[in-house]
Amino acid sequence: MTSFNQQINRENTRAVKYELRDKLFERDDVLPMWVADMDLPAPQAIQDAIMKRAEHNIYGYTTHDDALLTTIQQWVKRRYDYDIDQSLISFSPGVIPALHALVESMTEEGDAIVIQPPVYPPFFSVVKNHNRTIVENPLIYDNRTYKINFEQLEEQFKQGAKAFILCSPHNPVGRVWTEDELKQLADLCVKYNVYLFSDEIHSDIIFSGSKHNPIASLNDDIQALTFTMMAPSKTFNIAGLQASFTISPDEESKKTLDTQLMKQGIVMLNTIAYTAMEAAYQHGEPWLEELIEHLESNFNYLQEQLQDTPITPVRAEGTYLIWLDFSETGLSHEDIKQKLNHEAKLGLNDGQSFSEEHGDQFMRMNIACPRSMVEDGVERLIQTFN
Structure with missing residues (x-):
């Protein structure tokens, strides 16, 4: 049984999700829930295969x-x-x-x-x-x-x-x-x-x-x-x-x-x-089946926690990327960004990058991470926008 709730420190690993925070969000202390990679370890079988191949020492x-x-x-x-x-x-x-x-x-x-x-x-x-x-x-x-x-x-x-x-x-x-x-x-x-x-x-x-x-x-x-x-x-x-x-x-x-x-x-x-x-x-298939359960559980938690807020998660049928509708906040796109970056300190993908016209009131959130990280991100949203 894979533990998808294990916290793994990705600082100082040249991870894009962490290294580009200052450039994208105007500060380096945001909780990064943006780019489409997971804060979860890959299947052990992949690591084992890579290590075995690496031991050959000719690349x-x-x-x-x-x-x-x-x-x-x-x-x-x-x-x-x-x-x-x-x-x-x-x-x-x-x-x-x-x-x-x-x-x-x-x-x-x-x-x-x-x-x-x-x-x-x-x-x-x-x-x-x-x-x-x-x-x-x-x-x-x-x-x-x-x-x-x-x-x-x-x-x-x-x-x-x-x-x-x-x-x-x-x-x-x-x-x-x-x-x-x-x-x-x-x-x-x-x-x-x-x-x-x-x-x-x-x-x-x-x-x-x-x-x-x-x-x-x-x-x-x-x-x-x-x-x-x-x-x-x-x-x-x-x-x-x-x-x-x-x-x-x-x-x-x-x-x-x-x-x-x-x-x-x-x-x-x-x-x-x-x-x-x-x-x-x-x-990797057994690992994948466990992953899907974890992601669906994370989405259900997100959806439940945000139901009494002005932020509406679009219904997800797949992927680990959640499209959040901020239109009920009554805020402009720029105001939403500023509140996310500097009040919530939460790094999400800018909705306008997916369409200036059709992403203006949206942000994309990556929930492929331990539940504790989703809980942290959700709490920041609630505290900032409720």
Whole structure:
């Protein structure tokens, strides 16, 4: 039984979550509950595998083999009942480098690419940086949850969008899209021949009552348009090891993606990344099931404690990132930030970074930490805003 309530001191480990506090929050004594890594130890099996590999003491260029590909294939089949062709797997240091490669290789300058704010901030830059046109299909906020504006989306596809970037599950709003929603989305992509770049990095962390379906698994027609991006990084708290993979729809598409990855200087992962990925997918599942229970318990606690406050947590169906609605405080965005930074001394992700218009009254909170840290963060919110 893993203890997820063990306090681990991350000071002086060059951890981004701690080292950047002064720069982001104007002080270095905030409780950091922002960037998407966990204040929880990774599975022991990963540490053991890394230590064993480290003892070899030669860390030269390292490649993947069929055993690793089979491990990934089996994980996806076991977790999602999705049969993937392991010959269509490409590796990259992260989902964002893969997205850059997809935008560059599968679209042309000026092409319209649809995203759904409020959404993971790099989705904006990955379009802009390659001189493509951002088309926003904002999610509709209603009764503490979000839904897709399919009517607007079809119109955007009809007007000639070349690609669509899906966040599934969605970061930051915590939606795990239902099979019906995904089918409706898939049908539109097929109808208008729109490439689908599906960021499914949070797909392993799903709360009870929800189920993740890789959109490419729905039928052959949508699979032919979809590049699915997954990784063990968020799941097992190994983001710093930089390892992800993309499943292409066919051999020709994979070759196009791989060529672009090589142009970006991405040829192979680091030695330890391969080791950790294999250990995670071979031995990490029991740990993951315990983690999900811990995260869901943390969310339920957060929700219960904030029910009589002007801060409303959006209903979370997955991930460990909670979208907090501050609109009932009556405060401006800047006032909310200042009170968080200097009164609560609580470091949360700025909602405007996910969308200036649709994140103005929101902040993102990371609850992948010991319960005591969640309790501390919640108490700071209550004392400051109630």
